[in-house]
Amino acid sequence: xxxxQKDRGPGSPVAARPAAxxxxxxxxxxxxxxxTRRYWWFTPWLYLLAPLVLLVTFTxxxxxxxxxxxxxxxxGVSPTSENVGAENYADLFTRPELFKVFLVSGVYLVxxxxxxxxxxxFATVLSFNTRFRNLFKGILFFPYLINGVAIGFVFLYFFQPxxxxxxxxxxxxxxxxxxxxxxxxxxxxxxxxxxxxxxxGLNMVLFLGAIQSIPPHLYEAASLDGANSWQQFRxxxxxxxxxxxxxSVILAISGSLAxxxxxxxxxxxxxxxxxxVIQTVKLAFKFDKVGLASASAVVLLVLILIxxxxxxxxxxxxxxxxx
Amino acid sequence: xxRGRVAVVAATMVVLTACSGNAGGSSSSAATAAADPAKVAGxxxxxxxxxxxxxxxxxxxxxxxxxxxxxxxxxxxEGLTDYEGxxxxxxxxxxxxxxxxxxxxxxxxxxxTFFAPLGDSxxxxxxxxxxxxxxxxxxxxxxxxxxxxxxxxxxxAVWQQAGVTRWPMSTQEFIDDLKAIKAKGTATPYYTNYxxxxxxQKWTDDIGGPSCDQGGKxxxxxxxxxxxxxxxxxxxxxxxxxxxxxxxxEDDPTTTNWEGSKTLLGxxxxxxxxLGSWAVPQMQAAAIAAGRNPDDIGFMPFPQATGxxxxxxxxxxxxxxxxxxxxxxxxxxxxIDWYLTKxxxxxxxxxxxxxxxxPLPASLKPFExxxxxxxxxxxxxxxxxxxxxxxxSEIGLGSPDYRxxxxxxxxxxxxxxxxxxxxxxxxxxxxxxxxxxx
Numbered sequence: 001x002x003x004x005q006k007d008r009g010p011g012s013p014v015a016a017r018p019a020a021x022x023x024x025x026x027x028x029x030x031x032x033x034x035x036t037r038r039y040w041w042f043t044p045w046l047y048l049l050a051p052l053v054l055l056v057t058f059t060x061x062x063x064x065x066x067x068x069x070x071x072x073x074x075x076g077v078s079p080t081s082e083n084v085g086a087e088n089y090a091d092l093f094t095r096p097e098l099f100k101v102f103l104v105s106g107v108y109l110v111x112x113x114x115x116x117x118x119x120x121x122f123a124t125v126l127s128f129n130t131r132f133r134n135l136f137k138g139i140l141f142f143p144y145l146i147n148g149v150a151i152g153f154v155f156l157y158f159f160q161p162x163x164x165x166x167x168x169x170x171x172x173x174x175x176x177x178x179x180x181x182x183x184x185x186x187x188x189x190x191x192x193x194x195x196x197x198x199x200x201g202l203n204m205v206l207f208l209g210a211i212q213s214i215p216p217h218l219y220e221a222a223s224l225d226g227a228n229s230w231q232q233f234r235x236x237x238x239x240x241x242x243x244x245x246x247x248s249v250i251l252a253i254s255g256s257l258a259x260x261x262x263x264x265x266x267x268x269x270x271x272x273x274x275x276x277v278i279q280t281v282k283l284a285f286k287f288d289k290v291g292l293a294s295a296s297a298v299v300l301l302v303l304i305l306i307x308x309x310x311x312x313x314x315x316x317x318x319x320x321x322x323x
Numbered sequence: 324x325x326r327g328r329v330a331v332v333a334a335t336m337v338v339l340t341a342c343s344g345n346a347g348g349s350s351s352s353a354a355t356a357a358a359d360p361a362k363v364a365g366x367x368x369x370x371x372x373x374x375x376x377x378x379x380x381x382x383x384x385x386x387x388x389x390x391x392x393x394x395x396x397x398x399x400x401e402g403l404t405d406y407e408g409x410x411x412x413x414x415x416x417x418x419x420x421x422x423x424x425x426x427x428x429x430x431x432x433x434x435x436t437f438f439a440p441l442g443d444s445x446x447x448x449x450x451x452x453x454x455x456x457x458x459x460x461x462x463x464x465x466x467x468x469x470x471x472x473x474x475x476x477x478x479x480a481v482w483q484q485a486g487v488t489r490w491p492m493s494t495q496e497f498i499d500d501l502k503a504i505k506a507k508g509t510a511t512p513y514y515t516n517y518x519x520x521x522x523x524q525k526w527t528d529d530i531g532g533p534s535c536d537q538g539g540k541x542x543x544x545x546x547x548x549x550x551x552x553x554x555x556x557x558x559x560x561x562x563x564x565x566x567x568x569x570x571x572x573e574d575d576p577t578t579t580n581w582e583g584s585k586t587l588l589g590x591x592x593x594x595x596x597x598l599g600s601w602a603v604p605q606m607q608a609a610a611i612a613a614g615r616n617p618d619d620i621g622f623m624p625f626p627q628a629t630g631x632x633x634x635x636x637x638x639x640x641x642x643x644x645x646x647x648x649x650x651x652x653x654x655x656x657x658x659i660d661w662y663l664t665k666x667x668x669x670x671x672x673x674x675x676x677x678x679x680x681x682p683l684p685a686s687l688k689p690f691e692x693x694x695x696x697x698x699x700x701x702x703x704x705x706x707x708x709x710x711x712x713x714x715x716s717e718i719g720l721g722s723p724d725y726r727x728x729x730x731x732x733x734x735x736x737x738x739x740x741x742x743x744x745x746x747x748x749x750x751x752x753x754x755x756x757x758x759x760x761x
Contacts, residue, residue, distance in 0.1 A: 075430075076411065077411055077414055077415070077429060077433060077437075078433055078436065079436060156518075156578055156580075159578060160575070160578040161574055161575045161578065163578075177574075179574070179575045179577070181575070181577040181578055182574075182575040182576060182577045182578070182734075182736065183736065184731070184736045184737060187577070267518070267577055268518075268520055268727075269724075270517065270518075270520070270577065270724070270727040270728075270731070271577055271727070271731055271736055271737070272731070272736075272737065282724065283717075285408065285411070286428070286719055286722045286724070287714045287715075287717050287719065288428070288430075288714050289714070289717075
């Protein structure tokens, strides 16, 4: 998973996602207890007031505004702007070079599958009685706690010619300098590597939590039947945490389409590492085309919604029964 | 509707400011100088990009000194790290300080919307240089603190060791000199500062230098192909291309470091960087910090002579303006006048003060000695049109992206070559020009 995840708390990963709007809060309403007097029907809404106000103020109003901007030629500072209808969208779709940047997202997408696989592996290993398991959990989760800007700066030194990575590789006998960020074939892989390093811990913690909800007697029974570790993983763990895995995949895909922070800080989108979001930011703030940039943000939003929808159709959510 | 909503958010954030609303005060629409400076009163906030001067207290010292002339004016400073980005967003509200620096990428036609007029251009231009950079319909909206010369900061010792004793008179000679430096093997001949990016946009400032023409930039509005042979941008970007293409710059431009580059140049591990003369004191400070000789740091004009003479544009730094919504316009104006004429801040920066008739700083003395033509700024007649063409074409003369790509192409990291990229830029420019000027 990638940069956009920075905002997501492990507790409610769906709630903070700008891409797929959270489920209507109404569903969270407690079932009305019998005997409660009628005029107290709004009590649950009182509890929901604060989050609802925050949600509307900081998610839905800005989105509505963004939709509004996308129909204007606003330049970002002037007090007036003209309504241009769908012109921005027409402009966007007649310039295929604006969508070329999604090729970069492909690199991040591949990386996020590596990340999920790695997270699954570590979560499985660490959910058994491994020595120093809490220490390892801490080490793997730690990168997620570091501020993204700090990570950007650290990895700039890491990737410098003759920097940390080159020195470490030299210890293993690999000579010769690589321009990790300077080589156009390597730059996106290097940046995606940073993303993997940063977000794998979060995935791992999500998986760990799910794995721990599996009743231990299942393993006992399985090992009595002679199942080895792989078979236990394949037939007990993987099916039990399927909903979490599919959630991770959704987040991975939407995250890959919306990579921003790490490449923006480390390369500023130079040398072919420009992503769709960086391109949007540049349109808005460098070329004063806030209308066009809003339109491309809307397009990104729609794209992510579509991808999520397709995925939910392909892999429908199902209840997992553990017994 | 947009402004309304932003204003509501701003109101909740800065309750105090918004509550006083349009309640008035002694504000008039123009920020004219008060008749008696001792009577001016008010508290003003100055937005600045010099976070370093806020931190080390040198701005506070100026403010304290100014209270001797206007005892009732209180000056507060607010340093913004990402000045351009933050100020432009704040300008959607009414709360963007009393005195501020005009953001570079704000189109000049918008100045009357955001800033209070400071006076007639005929009158102000008698006192200050570069007023035409912020003049709209004969009213001046901003005055520069100082100007700096465009050109290259270089390490004299490095160039002398390579056997170069005189300033290059052509771009080819410059490349040859860099080759001589490279052959010595101790220094990177040229450093692009590609990663920090903004140093690359400084190349744009040199427009007018190669052709020795004050109207060089103005001509862009009528030039369909600014990157064609013989044009300033062809010389400027061509030099950058050749430098990188002939491997005379750092190995990995994507991991450069601005702060580090000061020390590298100060200690002779870099030959030259294209910046402005404002960079000289910073490089000297870095040389002193590293225990080297600050006198090694020199400054030279863009290496292309016209009629046997080198040329350099002296161009203004940020322009100071007064917020059109400010309730203390007189106090704001009093501070600007004092800061620009009396504080000595321009001298402290070794820059050319905007006050007419000020002496040249030490770093530019060699320019006089060598007979370099100093052009006092660019003509500004077509500035608004040029900015429109530039934004429309998405090239961004004032932003570094297209030069980053130029560097990438030159070092073989992106597809294309010199000719194809220049042709692409020409095409984008002429297409945008057609839509803007019709």
